[in-house]
Amino acid sequence: MREIFRQELEQVGDDLVLMARHVQTAMEHASIALATGDLRLAERVIDDDRTVDQLEQSLDEQCVTLLARQQPVATDLRVVVSALRLSATLERMGDLARHVAQVARGRYPELAVPESFTDVFRRIADASNTVARDVVRLLEGRDLALAATIEADDDQLDALHRETFRLMLAPRENARPLDAQQVVDVTLLGRYYERFGDHGVSVARRIAYLVTGEAYGTTIPDGVDAQISRGA
């Protein structure tokens, strides 16, 4: 019975890694599509999000079956409940990659990112790729040092998010003024990446909790909402 439980739990872990890898690829490709106006790549990201959704459903079924048949307690129970939550978070990260791709597709053949924002969105793409890569690694190996790294990556993403607001609200003198569509796009894109980072942190905290039994952060972080809405 225990052996079966271990095997099933390992399968759940493998599927979480698989899901995280899909999410990583999705966000990487979405950022490339956004930067280059690659319509086909954007559409591939949008279509492939279904795979992540299916993986979530499959994982959820596995977890519920595991709970019903194996009736785990203590740490084992905590692991299964966490897996349920991790799959929901990864599914949401996949959605956010899809949203970025949808903005890229929506502006085709133009680029969605205004010229004066090319650099900040390149850095945002780098930071979100780092978050996604570290989430995969954390799920692969439960190396707790990565949890702290993800928090730092997310701080970086938050700082870059604030930078997009600064550029919109106090543009450089020689920057071409943005039209309303561009402000909308930059605002939404900034929000999507920021939430992507927040969810990465949520994964990190959940794994840290699993490994150490101690919560060092209890709710999904909210990034810079508080700051920006205080008046950027």
Next chain:
Amino acid sequence: MREIFRQELEQVGDDLVLMARHVQTAMEHASIALATGDLRLAERVIDDDRTVDQLEQSLDEQCVTLLARQQPVATDLRVVVSALRLSATLERMGDLARHVAQVARGRYPELAVPESFTDVFRRIADASNTVARDVVRLLEGRDLALAATIEADDDQLDALHRETFRLMLAPRENARPLDAQQVVDVTLLGRYYERFGDHGVSVARRIAYLVTGEAYGTTIPDGVDAQISRGA
């Protein structure tokens, strides 16, 4: 044993209703604070979000304890797993109410909503209040007719969200042009309310699934993202 299980499960149900009521009040007050520039009300919403967060944690602990001690199977297990997910969704709805309040606070003593958007945001507030109220009722009574009503409320919210984009991107002739801060605020506010409605639908679908055993919608809906990003 069964009697204790029933009692504990009832407690979980009661706490979900309590949480949903907090969320309803939070969004109602956030919308009033937004419409009237009421700083103290905005701050109360922001502070009170902690209560929702605490309720979520308490609910999660109850559910995990229930799983460990009572080892439910079949429908009972599904109910407990659903409660875990419902509490996460309600917590997120509370966050979104807080975000609306944060935008209201950030623009104080000005109003965050530009004059030409007063009417659409009044209708958005009405629709989100309806969603929140129906979520409370659905959790109270499991009346499946309400699940369909919530879907319709959310369609209404999505239509109003599209209307905010129309007003930003093709303003009426006599409307005063928006500055970048206003476009940012309207974009984020629209997104917060839209997500609030999406989460309401997610609650509706989960309860419907619990009652009927049939999924009629499997992932959290994405509102109008696809449409708006196709090019508003």
